[in-house]
Amino acid sequence: MDRAEAEAIYDAGREACVEFLVELSGRYERQVAVLEERIRRLEEQARKDSRNSSSPPSQDPPKTRAERRAEARAKAKAWSKREGEGRQQGAQEGHEGCGRKLLAEDQVEVVDHYPDECRFCGRGFSEDQRRPGGRFGRHQVAELPPIVAIFYEHRTHHLRCRGCGHKTVAKLPDGVGDSPFGPGLQAAVVTLTARNRVSRRDMSELACDLFGLGLSVGAVDAICQRAALALQAPHEQLVEKVLSSAAVNVDETGWCTAHEGRTLWTAGTPEAAIFRIAEDRHRDRLEELIGDYDGIVCSDRWWAYDHIDPDSRQACWEHLKRDFYRHSQGLAEQRAFGEAGLELTKRLFTTWDSFEQHQDRRRLKREMKPIQRELRVLLERAGRNSKRTRLHRVFANNLLKIWPALFTFVTVPGVQPTNNAAERALRGPVIHRRLSHGTQSQDGERFIERALSVSVTCRLLGRSMFAYMRELLTANARGDPLPTLA
Numbered sequence: 001m002d003r004a005e006a007e008a009i010y011d012a013g014r015e016a017c018v019e020f021l022v023e024l025s026g027r028y029e030r031q032v033a034v035l036e037e038r039i040r041r042l043e044e045q046a047r048k049d050s051r052n053s054s055s056p057p058s059q060d061p062p063k064t065r066a067e068r069r070a071e072a073r074a075k076a077k078a079w080s081k082r083e084g085e086g087r088q089q090g091a092q093e094g095h096e097g098c099g100r101k102l103l104a105e106d107q108v109e110v111v112d113h114y115p116d117e118c119r120f121c122g123r124g125f126s127e128d129q130r131r132p133g134g135r136f137g138r139h140q141v142a143e144l145p146p147i148v149a150i151f152y153e154h155r156t157h158h159l160r161c162r163g164c165g166h167k168t169v170a171k172l173p174d175g176v177g178d179s180p181f182g183p184g185l186q187a188a189v190v191t192l193t194a195r196n197r198v199s200r201r202d203m204s205e206l207a208c209d210l211f212g213l214g215l216s217v218g219a220v221d222a223i224c225q226r227a228a229l230a231l232q233a234p235h236e237q238l239v240e241k242v243l244s245s246a247a248v249n250v251d252e253t254g255w256c257t258a259h260e261g262r263t264l265w266t267a268g269t270p271e272a273a274i275f276r277i278a279e280d281r282h283r284d285r286l287e288e289l290i291g292d293y294d295g296i297v298c299s300d301r302w303w304a305y306d307h308i309d310p311d312s313r314q315a316c317w318e319h320l321k322r323d324f325y326r327h328s329q330g331l332a333e334q335r336a337f338g339e340a341g342l343e344l345t346k347r348l349f350t351t352w353d354s355f356e357q358h359q360d361r362r363r364l365k366r367e368m369k370p371i372q373r374e375l376r377v378l379l380e381r382a383g384r385n386s387k388r389t390r391l392h393r394v395f396a397n398n399l400l401k402i403w404p405a406l407f408t409f410v411t412v413p414g415v416q417p418t419n420n421a422a423e424r425a426l427r428g429p430v431i432h433r434r435l436s437h438g439t440q441s442q443d444g445e446r447f448i449e450r451a452l453s454v455s456v457t458c459r460l461l462g463r464s465m466f467a468y469m470r471e472l473l474t475a476n477a478r479g480d481p482l483p484t485l486a
Contacts, residue, residue: 102140149185149213177477181223185211187469189220190227194451195465197432200224224447227469230476231450234484238274238453241486245269247296247314247415250289250305251422252281253430256438257445264433264448265289266425272485273425273456277445283307296412298419301398313405316419320399320406321345327392334392337382344375352409352417361413368410376403425456457485 114130117123154176158169179186189207192198198206200220207215242248248267255262255277263281267274267289278285283304290297298314299305305313324345327338348371355364382396399406409415429452439445458465463485471483 100140102138108140147210147212149211152182174478175474179223179226179477181219183470183473183477185213186223186227186473187466189215189223190451190469191466193220193224194448195428195455197428197435199436224451225443227473228443228447228450230472230482231454233482234472234486235274235450235453237484237486238272238457242267242269242272242274243290243293245295247298247412248290248293249298249416249419249422249425250286251299251419251426252302253426253433255433257442258438258440262438262445264426264429266422266429268421268425268456268460270421271457271460273422273453273460275429275449275452275456277439277449296408296415298415298422300419301402306402310402310405311408313402314408314412314415314417314419315402315405317345317348317406317417318420323395327395330392333382337378337392337396340378341375344371344378347371348417361411365410368407372407375406376400428452428456454485461485 112132115125117125154172156170156172158167160167175183181189189203192206193200193203200217203220204215204217207213207220248269250265250267252263252265255264257277261280263278263285265276265278265281265285274289276285276289278288281302281304283306286304294312296312296314297305297308298316300316300319321342324338324341327334328342329335330338348368351364351367351371354367355361379396379400382392383400384393409417429448432448432452439448454468455465458468468483468485474480475482
């Protein structure tokens with residue numbers, strides 16, 4: 001083999017080796033990219049807790065819960081001992097008390113007490129001396145009388161006519177109805193079941209303890225179903241009232257019926273709230289809830305709301321705050337993006353709180369303009385970033401798509417920058433779901449929808465749910481017009 005052939009073989013081997021190394025390097029780069037993306041997703045998932053995602057505090061890891069408790073203690077300590085004041089916990093000297101006020105004499109039953117003997121010499125006081133004087137101590141005690149259900153037996157007698165000889169049987173008076181339980185008792189059962197989340201079985205035991213009444217689990221459920229039928233018309237009127245308002249707050253949460261997944265939807269205003277249990281949380285179920293609603297829909301940014309025109313929508317800024325906080329826990333550009341978003345969110349809420357004091361909308365628009373301008377720049381800059389910052393780039397672009405929905409509250413009266421109204425309406429039903437594990441039938445779903453609507457609406461209006469249910473069930477038994485909450 002001459003020199004030229006050896007050099008040719010050497011060059012060919014070198015080229016093959018270089019190609020192999022290049023291919024191997026590319027393969028490793030692809031594997032590294034895949035592993036980096038996996039690490040990024042795992043780190044993102046590990047950082048999620050109740051402060052930066054939709055997961056509840058009960059699912060926070062123990063460390064996070066301990067951190068939250070430590071933060072709360074530190075804030076309480078800082079508040080109780082502010083610099084230069086040396087404040088201690090509890091009411092301060094000179095603080096006006098807020099104890100229970102005494103009722104007027106015509107509202108109480110007076111029981112007079114007199115001393116038996118003089119505390120100095122021991123001489124007894126005569127009966128003539130035991131008379132009310134001008135000065136006396138007052139101590140009022142609230143007490144319940146013995147609670148026992150009163151049973152009424154309605155006897156329908158029959159009389160024979162002396163003229164024709166036929167017998168006529170008396171009819172039950174209006175208001176008695178076919179139920180063996182009166183409107184007051186039924187209203188108490190429905191209120192304790194819906195408002196206070198007492199289970200059917202516990203309600204059966206409670207009826208025996210409180211009222212001395214034997215009430216089976218089936219009887220409790222029958223009372224609830226009878227109430228659901230009576231609530232049908234008032235609930236429909238309540239739906240019309242909510243959907244005729246200029247703006248509604250909409251939200252949804254999980255539910256369960258017979259161990260199958262469902263979704264509990266709510267739509268509310270400052271004066272009313274309605275509920276609906278549906279199969280899922282998709283767009284079709286939202287349309288079933290609000291129909292062709294032409295007002296402003298306040299909600300979070302769940303994809304089921306994406307079909308709504310951004311000009312007729314208000315996105316929740318509390319959710320945005322939580323998302324910015326999650327990004328602020330990231331790295332490099334993502335962290336800077338999240339911190340800048342948090343600062344703008346803080347300024348926005350400060351401006352809104354100020355507006356709630358002065359109520360000058362022109363001033364609100366003027367003070368909100370620089371926040372809008374800076375947020376727009378921040379989102380557009382993040383939206384042009386490379387794929388290495390894909391997480392907050394996608395987030396920024398999604399916000400730009402619904403840009404008008406971020407600031408509807410600035411121009412439209414009655415619209416809030418958050419969806420707290422709907423979330424507060426769902427707070428009680430979520431606890432109800434955790435205690436009862438949902439419902440067992442479609443009839444149970446109808447009762448939950450209507451009873452929860454009445455419960456939350458009565459609370460918003462400052463009305464007694466028990467008083468309303470008693471009035472409703474009494475009118476229903478008599479055949480009178482039903483009272484409404486609309």
